Amino acid sequence: MNPLWALVPPLAVIPFILLLGEKRKNWREVSILVAGVALFLINKSIYNDLMAGGTPQSGEIGLLADYTLKLSAEPMGVMFGLLASFLWVVTTVYSIGYMRGHHEINQTRFYTCFAIALAAVMGAAYADNLLTLFVAYEVITISTFPLVTHAGGVDAKKAGRVYLGILMTTSIGFLLPAIVWTATVGSSLDFVPGGVLADSGLSNGAMACLLGLFVFGIAKAGIMPFHRWLPAAMVAPTPVSALLHAVAVVKTGVFSLLKIVTYTFGIDTVVGSGAAQWFLPVAAFTVIVSSIVAFTKDNLKARLAYSTISQLSYIVMAALLATVMSVSGGVLHIVMHAFGKITLFFCAGAILVALHKSEISKLDGIGRRMPITMGAFFIGAVSIIGLPPAGGVWSKLLIAGGSLDTGTIIWASVLMLSTLLNIAYLLPIPLRAFFKPDPSLAPGEKATLQEAPPACLWAIVLTAFTCLLLFVYPQPLTELIGLIQWR
Amino acid sequence: MTQLIGLYSYWVVIVLMMAGLYIMIARYNLVKKVIGLGLFQTSIFYLYITMGKVEGGTAPILVEGKELVYSNPLPHVLILTAIVVGVATSAVALALIVRIHETYGSIEEDEIKDIEAMEPDA
Amino acid sequence: MTEQLPALQILITMLAAPVCVLVRHAKVSWAIAFGANVFAFWVAWQLLLQVQDTGAIRYALGGWAAPTGIEYYIDTVNAAIVMLVAGISSVVLLYAYSSVSKAIPKAKHYLFYAAWLLCVTGLMGIVITGDAFNVFVFLEVSSLATYMLISFGDDRRALTASFRYLILGSVGASFILIGIGFLYAATGTLNMIDLAERIPDSQSQRAVLVAFSFITIGVLIKAAVFPLHAWLPNAYTYAPVAVTAFLAGTATKVSLYVLLRFFFSVFGEDYSFGQLFLNGILLPAAIGGFLLMSLVAVFQTDLRRMLAYSSVAQIGYIVAGFSMASQAGLAAGIVHIVNHALIKASLFMAVGCIIYRVGHAHIPSLDNLFKRMPFTCVAFMLSGAGLIGIPLTVGFVSKFTLIGAAMDEGWWLLAALILISSLLAVIYIGRVVEIMLFRQSREGGQASTGMAEAPLSMLIPMYALVIVALYFGIYGSETLGVANEAALQLLGGFK
């Protein structure tokens, strides 16, 4: 199937959203769900095509004289597309419950921007060349800006400034010149196995500069010091945070980086030129420091945000290590982390809707009021930490294994250290919820069940279940990764 | 020395042009600026006409049956056009000055700037 | 018929101007002006197709073959620019109908449209002529009409802005006149093709050099290239907004075209850039323009003035493209001429809509405007995104090509500076967008009184331009293709 179809459902649903509006919100949400399911099916069909040995691709649009906009499916993109479309459905289900439960305003605008962002994510997933990827990347930035500033207050405005400021500055200041440079020295901007820069004649130093422009230019990957936008975006409603932090924005960042390393530089070029050596320490630094910062945050969403920064840098490291195993692990980690983190955010939102609490220190004993939510939280946390029986363990193993290929154990030990920190800042939350006494209850009083709206709950259960499923049955993903052409 | 004689008129004309330009730049009075513009342009006309002159020539009006040397008519034509353009520009400039004086009560550039500096943004 | 197209290009709008004065009726003269412009646009389109098909067209006026007579010389470069001028003029005229009816006393409408027609005629005349002196004549036609159009502004500062432009513009025109005079003395001809042939052999190379520098400075003033831009901010701020939209899209662009024509066709690339090292002058002007003027734009409180400074900055980009004197650089400059014209015209049209409803364009007082005028604000944002150079807008196409061209030349610093100035654009556009989207916390902001959009007759033309811009932002190869072709022709000299 032509990957262009993947853009159709999210774009086609926009007129419906606008027309149906606030007055017929049920129909509006039904139409979004229909679009989501359609999108997932389209991605599934692209997946089938790919597995059957086809190379689905679209026609091209001449954006610039020699460079075109074109979509095509390759394993990483299909995986990302499947992930994003699946989570769109789930997030929509969740946000139906959340947005109503939380009485949010301007829901029409919210869903519209959401749909545009999704279309752009599809564009990024199936981008056939750097130019297309860049276009999609920028559209995501802009279409998610109104989501971040959704609340409309002074805080939201400030956060919006930081969000747009960092993402735009880096993408215009670093990413764009990197792409133009690539176009100048490489023969094309296309993504080709083995990379186009392999025989560009760039010196090792220049190669390192170029790679650096990409690494820092893609601030969506959250590498320090350009990570500030992510915690700032916390003012957004929880479904947005879930979307931003689990699917659309951050994953586009690391996904882009993985693709660029694999198909623009070529993993051999990255290793051969030694370019990555300059940036691996930065990624490692980010992993550790953001874990420590997460530890200090009492606000649940802020803690999750810093956790995300840390986890993203795993993938950045995976990309920079540039071995087959590590990059495979990075690709897999996109999925694993997505399911884990979205579960956690859903839970955070559910707690906010049901109990109006957002600080970790106030969560004592809520496990008895919201057992399902907190149970799911536990599973998500386990997956993020990378312990069995959740899927996160596979990707972490792959990345760690890949890092050993480089002949040093530094990077592996960074991962291990961060795992310990993960345990330290994530596990206490469910433990607190289940085992500490609830201070609002008189001694001996039984806690009443106060779960979030059912729509939220369904979504939470689904994602938590997937985390577990991916532990026992990761084969479809590994098969897909096996199709990646490395050289 | 030949150069001095041959180019003397160009140089004087250039000095005249610069006199006009100087008035346009250095004088704050709007009318004076337009006067400077007139001076500047008239001097440019002079430059062109100088270029068309041929030693011992006559005005480019054909006289039947005589072999005469004629001065180059083309600069004349160009300058006829330029004169018209010049007076048209002056007319518009003066009209603007009249209105400026009417609304600002001044035709001195610095005074007008002071007045404008006090006004809020549009 | 087709061989008479070049003459029709000028003649119809030229005839329409006096007809407007004859009918003295606001609506009828608007209709005449609009019809004439649309026709001119159609002719320009046909000409572009014809030029791409058959190569450059030479049209001898009065039947006197050049260099004896005056001729039109039309190749891809100027066919594209004429089309741009006629197109922008048509769309903005459509828009002007409502915009002007509120801003200008009705009794003067017919004069306004007549002046507009004269201005368009002058601009198109400058572009398609192949005669150096004729450039001067039509430059003055358009200039006089422009002074008049600016003076229509309802603020009294429009008068001084117009006067200042008149003085500076006359200095520029006089410089051009002097330059042409020196060229004539050195070569004996006025026809551009003939000039190009005779300049290298001229005995008076010093005169040629002076001619070159005077023409350059004269045109730079007209094109408002930094630091010769002093006339532009006030003129754009106080002229009626429709006029500003029109001028921003056409007048400076035409001057930039003249620059190209003289640099590359008449004097030749070898002379301008090889012998004279012209980029030593152009490059600092360009960089100073896009950096300093973007910075100045950030601190403006009047939306029109902010956009005016941004115009000077964007002209800097164009000149930066020219200064590379490479095919890629020229193509980037030319494509940005078109793209910036589209963006700026639609931005000023959006400002016009705001002024139409709100009565002013004071940025801090536009808070929460999105609620009242969502369509206008969306148009503003889309065009503003183009100014920044966000992908899928035309601005991206030009910026990408420009940076690519700079890197091709190995001018890394220039590429970096261009990027920095794009970031400044993010700030000055972002600031306005933020104010439009959010309510200020202070008292006395816009009361949130339902929707109050500008009339459809203003919105439709504005969106027409926005959509065209989006189209060329996505199918950028179409404009780039023409620009590349034009750049090749310019570098190849007259054929």
Add this chain to the structure above:
Amino acid sequence: MKLYPRQRHRVLQVVTKLLVPFVLMVGLYVQFHGDYGPGGGFQAGVIFGSAFILYGLIFGLQRTREILAPRVLHVMMSLGVLLYAGTGAVTMLLGGNLLDYDALAHDPLHGQHWGLFAIELGVGVTVSAVMISLFYNFASKR
């Protein structure tokens, strides 16, 4: 322009009345004799205009306007341009290029003659009308 018509001078009035027709005559001469001597449409227009300006200066704007209404001037200045550009259009209709007067008659020289006549007339009409109009505008503003 400040005019002081009440303090008019009888001698000036008489002289002007005598002079104006002659000036007009000179204008016409320059207009139609431009082919042979110096002068042409533009100069003729200026002279023609100056006759009215002289009249206006002496007899006051009001009376001059009664003779030649501003409205008429607008028509004249437009017609002049139309005549000129229209000549160009006619040459195109007759198969020549814009302003190729050869197309106006069978004999190119005759064509040139007619063409020059028409365009000089156009210039003259426009210029005289504009000159008088300029005078009106500056004079009526006080």
Add this chain to the structure above:
Amino acid sequence: METLVVAVLLTFLVVIAIGIIVLRDLLGAVILLGVYSLVAAGAFVVMDAVDVAFTEAAVGSGISTILFLGALSFTSHKQKPRGHDSVAALVFVVITGGVLIYGTLDMPYYGSAESPAQTHPELAVRFIEESGSEVGPPNIVTSVLGSYRGYDTLGETLVVFAAGIAVLSILGLKRRRPEDEVLEDAPGDTARGASDNQQAYKE
């Protein structure tokens, strides 16, 4: 002889130009500008440009002087004593002039018959030799103006037209009230006139 006359006239022009710069009385400067045009016109006659001389005399010293006087009658006659010793302007002007003089150093000398302008076979030479048979009128300037470069003259007419409507729109076209018409013939009452204008502007 001709050269001598031209030199004398040029010297006159310089004197007048200095007078214009120095004179603070605008009326005087305007008159001097008129004289300047007249002297220039005289020089044009000597340099065989009779048509130009005719026009310059009529326009430069006639029409434009009248326009200036018209404008001055509303404004003050004195230029305020400011904006004088502008060093920057002086430097700019001197440099510009220096560049121009540099440019003339290898120009054809005054009156040279061999200069490119005089010998271009398709322009100057053709105009002089062929215009009689190609266009007709003995006055070559008329032929060139009307026919060879008729398109320029069309542009020139447009400029005049543009100036006409520009001045019309800037100054004229006000809705006049009856009392204005009466005032027209009264000796200028400036105070009243000014207030009228203010009102008219507001309209």
